[in-house]
Amino acid sequence: MVQPTTSLKGPLRKRGVRLTRQRELLFEIIHNSHTHLDADRLYEIARKRDAKISRVTVYRTLKVLKQEGLIDELDLLHHEGDQHYYETRLKREHAHVVCLRCGAVQEFFGSPIQDLKDQVESDFGFKILLARTEVGGYCADCQSSGVEESGTGVKSDIDQ
Ligand SMILES: [Zn+2]
Ligand SMILES: [Zn+2]
Incomplete structure (x- = not known):
């Protein structure tokens, strides 16, 4: 098994994706998470690492990462309501x-x-x-x- 923390840069570069620091931070959080995070949870975790990150950035970044094919958006059968959950597609x-x-x-x-x-x-x-x-x-x-x-x-x- 490839260690999640080491496998991040290579695949991104291979896809020709260049991410801003905040986008990379969010992708890294999703990539290294062992659970499926929703946008609010992601925002909470990201804010502890970068106090300047905003909720809007989180939502915008999720959209970009999704368009780039780097993450999947899941509804997990809406077991907790309408929120969506994110996970890396490198998995x-x-x-x-x-x-x-x-x-x-x-x-x-x-x-x-x-x-x-x-x-x-x-x-x-x-x-x-x-x-x-x-x-x-x-x-x-x-x-x-x-x-x-x-x-x-x-x-x-x-x-x-
Ligand atoms: Zn149960
Ligand atoms: Zn999963």
Whole structure:
């Protein structure tokens, strides 16, 4: 595995992207984050490192980084409302597994994601540029604390 902190400059230069210091700071925060940050969270973290950064800069930068294909914008099934979350596209392709109760987000890496894309490309003669896989449900912790929705029939199937 490549260390996230060392892999930043190379890929940027390879894409011919030159970022201003503030943009680079934001990209670095997204790149090194182990969670999926929304714009507010990003702003809070960035402000601790550069007191001059503004909320407007954060929003504008997210737009630029997205256009440059450096980051992905995710809604993570809107489990917490309307906000969007950002992550670097330098990361290996993965699916997001979202708990709709506690909001925990886990990342699934693995060949099925690539298999799905390969199959879509061959079945539809499609050239995929972008794919997002999101799975929603209840995590193991939430299930064991008994949050299953009534009316799903899941519980009675198991209990019978
Ligand atoms: Zn949960
Ligand atoms: Zn992710």
